[in-house]
Amino acid sequence: MNIKLTFLLLFLTFIGFSQNQENSGSVVYKINASKKKSDQGVKDSNIDFYNRTISRLDELKYHLEFNKEKSLFKIENALVNDTDKSDFFLKSAKLFGGEEIYYTNLKDKKVTIQRTMLGEIFLIEDAIQTDWKLTSETKLIANYKCLKAEMILEKNKIYVNDIKIIAWFTPEIPLPFGPRGYNGLPGLILELNYGDINYYATEIKFENQVQISKPTQGIKITSEEFETYISQKIDEYGFENKSKN
């Protein structure tokens, strides 16, 4: 009886230790996208712009830091935007991959996005997305067995078409975090396909007690208000008004 109890205690201690070990840490993601070929009805200059932009994606790196309750996802050197003035396609690639900071708090069930837009910093609050559709497909990423989940980001004032989101998450790391504010799955997302762009994990580290702070600088705004703001600014610039000179 005593031996059984000792084994049970040792087992529970081991489980507790390993869970604690995997409760906080960080993931490095790199990004890529497939080239597009000329297509009827699409301007060659648009295809060229796309291909030149994605050719710079391999220069970018993203970090996800996480603990039991919170996560923070951001590009390396986030919010430093004056150093790359001389490089148009690098700027374009950064916008494609995202320069925002995504903070997730499971307790509040909210994602806070800190992003710069036209020289101003915004804090956009949103609920954690939970509309995932789980599939039976699996694949191995960095020796972790991953399951596939899908979601459709519906067209709105910002997205001109629906965007398909595919997440590959591993229940072996049972934390519901991932890149670009995508959360809510029963395991860490090691690969995220966001439309044409892929975020894939290249390093996973576990550390004790990673401290994560909520971004506080910026104008607080809801996602609906932000959509309206964008539409107003596009009107002001006249980018969708062909007759403007």
Place this chain on the structure above:
Amino acid sequence: MKKVFSLFAAVLFFTVSLNANTSMMNNQIEDSPGDCFEMAMGVYEAAVFTWNDRARALELGAWVYEDCMESEAGPY
């Protein structure tokens, strides 16, 4: 000087893409606000195609427009 370089890639890209000729380039020097707008709108359209995202496209289009307008030489 930095501004000129900042727009070089964009201008080169769009002038080549739009098959710009020498007289068009000369006109751009004389009429910079309109041409800054045309170039920024071209960037905006290409960015919407690339990202499917009007907010990011606005950011890049506005960045090109403001940079172009601030440039002493205009968009070449």
